[in-house]
Amino acid sequence: MGIADNTAAINDLSKSIIRSYDEMDLPARLYVPGVLLPAFLFFLATIVIAVALDVFVLVKLLIPVLGLLVFVAAVGYPRLAVDQRRIEMENRFHLFIIHMTILSTTNIDRMEVLRRLAQEEEYGELADEVQRVVDLVDVWHLSLGDACRRRAKAVPSESVADLFERMAYTLGAGQQLDEFLHQEQDVLVEKYSTVYRQSLGNLDVLKDLYLSLIISMTFALVFAIVLPLLTGNDPTLTTSIVIVLFVFIQIGFFFVIRAVVPDDPIWYLEDGYRTATKKRMLASTVVGVGLSVLTVILLGLIFLGVLPEPGGLPIRDLPSMLHMPIATLPLLIPGLVFWYEERRAFQRDRAFPNFIRALGTSESAKQSTTSEVLATLRSKDFGPLTENVDDLYRRLNMRLSTEKSWRYFTGEANTFLIQKFSEMYLVGREMGGGPKRLGELISTNMSEIINLREERKQQTTTLVGVMYGITAASAFAFFIGLELALMLSSFDIDLDGQMGGQLIHTDEYNVPVLRYLIVLVLIFNAFISSLVLRVADGGHFGNSYVHFTALLWIGAVTGTLTERLVDLLITVDL
Template identity: 50%
Template sequence: MSETNVDAGLSAQRQQFREFVSSLLDAYEQMPMENRKYAITVLAPTVLMFVLGVVGAITLPLPVLVRIPIFLLGLLMLVGGVLYPRLLVEEQRRGLENQLHLVITHLTVLSTTNIDRVAVFRQLGREEEYGELAVEMRRITELVDTWNQSLDDALQRRARAVPSRELGDFLDRLAYSLNAGQHLDDFLLGEQRTIIEKYITVYEGALGNLEVMKDLYLSMILSMTFAIINAIVLPILTGTDATMTIAAVIVLFVFVQLGFYYVIKTMSPYDPLWYHQADYRTKIDRQIDIALYGSVGLSAVFVGVLGLGVAGWTSIGQTVQRVMLDTPVPLLIATPLTPLAIPGLVARHHENHVKERDEEYPGFIRALGASESAKQSTTRAVLETLREKDFGVLSREIDRLYVRLNMRVGPDKSWFFFTAETSSYLIQKFSEMYLVGRQMGGEPKQLGELISDNMNEVLKLRRQRQQATVTLIGVLYGITASASFAFFIGLEVVEILATFSSSMNLAQFEFGQLIYAGVYDIPVIEYLLSLIILFNALLSALMIRMVDGGHKVNAYLHFVVLVWIGSGSAVVTSSLAGGLISV
C-alpha cells in the first residue's frame, strides 16, 4: 500500500514537471523576441555568469560563507534568464485577471443600454486603465471589423489564445450563448453572481497564500538571522576575515528578502484604494505632495548636517562631530530619516476618509438609481433632495456634484470632479459605469443595484485584506525587533570575548591562540549591521504597502517605524550588554 502511494506521488510529480516544461516552452513561443536572439542576448550571458560563479566559488581562497553567495548569484542569474519568458506570460495572465470582475461588470452595464453588442466591446477597448483586458477587447473587435468574423467566432478564437483560464472560460461561454441566440445582456446578468463568486474565491485564495508566505518568510528570516550570528561569532574562533564573512552573508540575506518581496508582490490581489486623476490635482494630492517634498528636504538637511559632522567642516560640523562620537550608529542612521514619516501620516489620515466614502457609496448609488427610475427625472433633480440625506464623509462630494450640475456644468465634467475629489478607485470606476450607462439609455434602478451589489462584495473582501495586513505588520515589526536584538547581541558577545582575550593575555600560553580578536573591525561591522536594519525596513515597508493596497507614501511611515524599532532594539541591546560587561 505504501509502495503504491509512493509510486502515485512520483507519477504526479513527473506529470507536474512535464506540465511545467510544456508551459515554459509555450512561453518561449509566445515571447515577442525571437528565440535565437533571446538565446544570444540573454541566455548565453547568464550561462557565462553561472559558470564564472561556480568557478569562483570553487577556486577563490575565501571562507565557505563567502563562496555560497557567489555561487547563488550565478545560479540566480541563470534561473532568471531561463524562466523570464514564463514570468512574462504569468505577468500577462495576472494583468488579465486582476480587473476581470470590473471589466465584466462594465460589460454588463453597457450591454443593458441601447448600443450594438460589438460596440460594447469597442467601448471597453478604449478604457486604457484596464491594461491587458483593454488590449484583449481591441483584439476581439479587430477580428470582427478587419477580418469580418462574427462576434461569437472572434470570442472563441481569443478564448483559445489568452493565457488566463478564467477569461478563456468566460469568453468561451459567452461565444456559445451568443451563437445559441441568447442576448448579451441576458447572459451577462446571469453571469454576475458566478463571476463575483469566482473573484471572491481568487481573492481569498490570494490572501490564504499570503498567510502561508508570511509563515515561510518568518522561518527564512529566522534562519538567515542565525546565519548572520554565526558569521559574527565564528571568525573569533577560526581567524577568518570577519568583515568579508559578514558582508557575504548580508548579501545572501538581501537576496532572500528580494525573493520574498517579488513573491508577495506577485501573490497580492490587485485592488488599489486610491485613484489619481492625471488631469486634475485635488487638495488631498497637493497636501500629500507638500508633506512629501518638505519631509525629503528636511531629511536632506539632516543628512547634510551629519556630513558636516563627519568631515568636521565649520564650527557647526565640529559641534555635530562631538555629538556623533557619543551617539550610537543606529541612531545616527535613524534620525535623519524620521521626517519621512510625515507624508505617511498625512496620507493615512486621508486614506481613512477614502475608506469611509467607499462604505457610503453603495447606498448612495442604489438610492440615486432607484430615485431616478421612480421619478423619471434627471440626476440633478434627484440630487436636490438626495443630498439632504446623511451619507457621512461622502455628503460633501455629493453636495458639490449637485452644485456643479445645477450650475449647468456638463455631466461628464461634474462626475469627473466628483470622482477626483473622492480619491477612490472603486468610486471612480463605478461612477463612470453609471454615467455611461445612463447616457446610453440604461435603466437607472438596474444600474444602481448592479453597481451597489458588486461594490459591497469588494468591500467585504477588503475587510479581510485589512485583517491580513494587520497580521503581516505585527509579524514584520516583531521580526525586525528580534533580528536586531540577535545581531547586536552577537556583536556584543564578540566584544566581550575580545576584552577577555586582552585582559587575560592568552597569547603567552604555550597551547596556542584560542581567540582571534584581531580579525574584527567593530565600527565597520556595526555599520554593516545597521545597513541590514535599514534594508530590512525598506523591503518590509514595501511588502506592507503591496499587501495593503493603499497610498504609496504609506511605505514611508512603515519604513521610519521599522528603522526606529530596529535601531532602538540595537541600542537597548548594546546598552544592556555594556552594563553587564562593566559589572
C-alpha cells in the same frame, strides 16, 4: 501527493517553461545568448569563487546558492513574462464584466458594447483582446460567435477564454447579451472573489516562508561575525557575502509578493486633472523629504563642530545608533498625511454603494433628473462622501455639464472604484439604462469588492506584526553576535603557556566596518519591508514613510539596548 503526481507536475512545469520561450515578446534566439548564457556563466563563476576562497563551509555553500538563484531566475523568467498578460487580465476581469453588464442594459447593440470596452485603457490586455474580437468582426467579417471562439484559443487567461466560449455558444443560440451577462456576472464575480481569497491565502503562506528565510539569514549573519574568531578568516568578507545574499532574498521576496497579491488600485487615476488630495500629498512629501535632508546636513555640521548643539541638546552624547533614525523623523509628516487621506478614501468607498443605490432608486421612482434627486439626498448622511455629494448637486444645479460635474465629484472623492463606477453609471444613464437597475448592479458588485479589501486589510495587519517582530529579533541577534565577538576577543586565554592569540583570532576584526555593515542591513531591511507592506495592502507607496521610520527606530533602539545590556553584563562579571 504521490511520486507519479509530482513527476507529472514537474513535466507540466517544464513544458510550460519551454513553451513560454516561444510565446514571450523577446525572441528566444536573443534571450538565450543575451540573458540565459551569462546567468549560467555567473553560476559557474560562483562555484569557482567558492572553491578558491579560504572561508568556512557555510560561506562556501552560500556563494554557489546565490549563483544558482540567479540562473534559476533567468530560466524561469520567460514563464513569468508570459504570465504577466494573464495576471493583468485577471486583475481587471471583475470590473470588465461589471462594465460590460452595465453597457448591455442600455439601448446600444452588442458590437457597440464591445467597441466601447475596447476603448477603455484601464483594462489593458482585456481591452486589447476585445479589440481583436472587434477587428475579426469588422475587418474579417466573422460572426461574433466565431470571433469569440478564435480568440478563446489564444488568450492565456482561463477566465477570459471561458467567457468567450460561453458568449460564442449562447449568442449563437439567439440569447441576448444582457440576458447572458445578467445570468453570468454573479458567477464570474464570485470566481474573481475566490481567486482573490486564494491570493490572500498565498500571502499567508509567503509570510511564514519569509519569516523562516529571515531567521535563517539572521543566524548565517551571526555565524559570519562570530566564527572567524575560531577559523581566522576575514570577518568583513564573510559578513559582506551573507549580507549580499540577505539583500538578494529580500528583493526576491518583494517581487514575489508583488506578483502574488491582487492588483486592486485604491487611488483616483489622474488624467489631466490633479486633485486637491494629490496636491496635499505632494506638498507634504516635499516638506518631509526636504526637512529630512536638512536634518542630515545640520547633524553633519554639528558633529564636525561647525555648528553648536541647538538649545543645549546633548546630540553628541546620544548613542551612535540613534543618530541614524533621527533624520527620518520628518518623513512622518508625509507618511501621516498619506495615511489620513487613504483612510478617508476607504471610508468614501464604503459609503458609495449606499449612495448610488439610493440615487438609482430615487431617480427611477420619481422619474426626475439627477439634480432634483440630489436635492433630497444631499441632506442624508453618507459619511465622508456627504460633502462630495453636496458639491455634485451644486455643480449640476449651476448647469455645469453633467460629465464635468461627475468628473469633479470622482476627483474629489479620489478613489479608483468611485471613479470607475461613477463613469459606468453616467454612461449607462446617457445611453438609456434604467437607473434603478444600474444602481443595484453597481452597489452589489462594489460592496463585494470592499468586503474583499477588508479581508486583505486583516491579512496585512498580521504581516505588519511579523515584519516589526522579525526586525527587532534580527537587530538583537546581529548586535549580540557582534558584542559576543568583541567580548571573546578581549579575553586573554593561557593554554600550556601559550597566549590565546593562537586559539582566538582577532587580528582581522575591524569593528567599525562590521558595525557599519549591520547598520546598512537595518536600513535596507526597513526600506524593503516598508515597500512589501505597501504592496501587500495595495495602498499608496507614500504610506511606507511611516513603516520605514518605525522599522528603522525599532532596529536602532534594539541595537542600542543590546549593546548596553552586554556592557552591563561584562561590568557585573568584572
